[in-house]
Amino acid sequence: MTATATDSAGQTTVASLAVKVAPLPVGPPAVKPPVNTALPMIIGDVTVGDTVSCVPGTWLGEPTAYGYAWLRAGAPIAGATGATYLVAKDDTASLLSCRVTATNADGAVAAASTGRLASFPIDAAGDDVERQVGPGIVTLSKKVTASTKTGKAAIGEFACLRALASSCTVTVTGSVKIGVRSYSFSKVTVTGAGTLKLEIVLSASARTALRRRSGKLSLTIAATDQTGFKSSWKASVSVKKK
Numbered sequence: 673m674t675a676t677a678t679d680s681a682g683q684t685t686v687a688s689l690a691v692k693v694a695p696l697p698v699g700p701p702a703v704k705p706p707v708n709t710a711l712p713m714i715i716g717d718v719t720v721g722d723t724v725s726c727v728p729g730t731w732l733g734e735p736t737a738y739g740y741a742w743l744r745a746g747a748p749i750a751g752a753t754g755a756t757y758l759v760a761k762d763d764t765a766s767l768l769s770c771r772v773t774a775t776n777a778d779g780a781v782a783a784a785s786t787g788r789l790a791s792f793p794i795d796a797a798g799d800d801v802e803r804q805v806g807p808g809i810v811t812l813s814k815k816v817t818a819s820t821k822t823g824k825a826a827i828g829e830f831a832c833l834r835a836l837a838s839s840c841t842v843t844v845t846g847s848v849k850i851g852v853r854s855y856s857f858s859k860v861t862v863t864g865a866g867t868l869k870l871e872i873v874l875s876a877s878a879r880t881a882l883r884r885r886s887g888k889l890s891l892t893i894a895a896t897d898q899t900g901f902k903s904s905w906k907a908s909v910s911v912k913k914k
Contacts, residue, residue, distance in 0.1 A: 705779030706733035712772040712785040718759055720792045725756050726770035729783060735774035743769045743784065745835035763790035765807045765834035765901065800828065801909075805842075806895035806902040807834035810870075816911040820883050823857075823874035825911060830868045830895060837897035839865045848878050848911055850887035886912040 710730035718724055728738045742752035745766045749757075759768065767787030773780050792804035801812045811828045818825035832840035844860040855878035862868045870893075874882065881887070889911045896902030 704733055706731045706735045706774035706776055706781045708774070708781065708783040711783055712770055714768065714770055714785050714788050718763075718768050718788045718790045720759050720761050720764060720790065723756055723758050724768075726772065726785065728772045728774070729785075731774045733774075733776050733778075735776050737775045739773040739775070739780075741771045741773075743771055743787075746787075747835070759790055761792065761809070762833060764792045764804055764809055766790055766836070801907070803905055803907075804903075805830070805893055805905045807837045807840050807897040808832045808895060810842075810893055810895070810905065812870075812891075812893070812907055812909060814909050816889060816909055817914045818874050818879070818882060818911055820879045820913045823876070823879050824871055825874060825889075826869065826871045827889070827891065827909070828870050830862070830870060830893075832865055832868065832897070834897055834901060836899060837865075837901070839863055840868065840895055840897050842868055842870065842893065842895045844870055844872060844891060844893050846872075846889060846891040848874060848882075848887045848889050850878065850881040850885060853881065855881070882911070882913050886910060 708729060708731055712729040713727045714724050715727055716722060716724035726740055740753055740755050742749045742757045744763055768790045769785045769787040771782055771784040773782040792809055795802040799814055801814060803810055809831045813828050816825050816827050830840065830842045841861065841863040847854045847856045855875050857872050857874055857878070860870070860872055862870065889909050891907045892904060893907065894902065894904035
């Protein structure tokens with residue numbers, strides 16, 4: 673670039689300036705990985721037997737694909753990689769969440785929903801009643817039989833299901849009414865993981881009465897785990913001699 677200037681005396685000055693022009697950038701603009709601005713969310717009732725959906729949330733960076741994973745107490749559930757999920761019995765008393773992985777040309781970023789507590793509905797079909805009690809599910813026989821020799825009566829079982837429970841403790845208290853008289857039985861306590869068998873022992877006087885006629889058990893079943901997650905259930909079922 674050249675500039676020329678002339679003053680009032682007629683003298684002319686010429687100056688030159690070199691200017692370097694940078695070339696324009698070639699190729700597409702820089703791309704950034706997706707950025708989550710609103711967490712994913714579970715839609716629906718988190719109840720065993722119901723189907724829930726995972727809404728991916730809000731993302732910047734124009735994701736081109738979303739991947740899904742369902743989590744039980746923060747751990748991935750095997751095979752649960754769709755946008756919907758059928759709540760399973762094993763989810764009972766555990767926090768269920770969904771994790772979404774958003775992908776674009778520059779990478780993939782994951783974000784998880786807030787956990788929601790899965791519950792089990794009462795199921796009274798058939799010969800048993802199933803109900804959630806604290807960290808698991810009680811399966812209680814509607815028609816209990818008791819030995820008139822030993823007094824032992826198997827009333828059902830408890831499945832310790834909560835993912836965070838290393839073990840569960842179940843207590844059973846109550847009484848049996850035979851005719852117009854009620855007979856209490858000793859408190860039963862069972863502790864362990866997995867499935868726990870529930871059995872009570874009737875007193876000698878209750879066994880004698882049961883030989884003559886059937887009765888009704890009034891039970892209070894309480895369950896807890898090592899974290900203090902607990903509840904109880906009052907139930908009534910029939911009982912007769914074997």
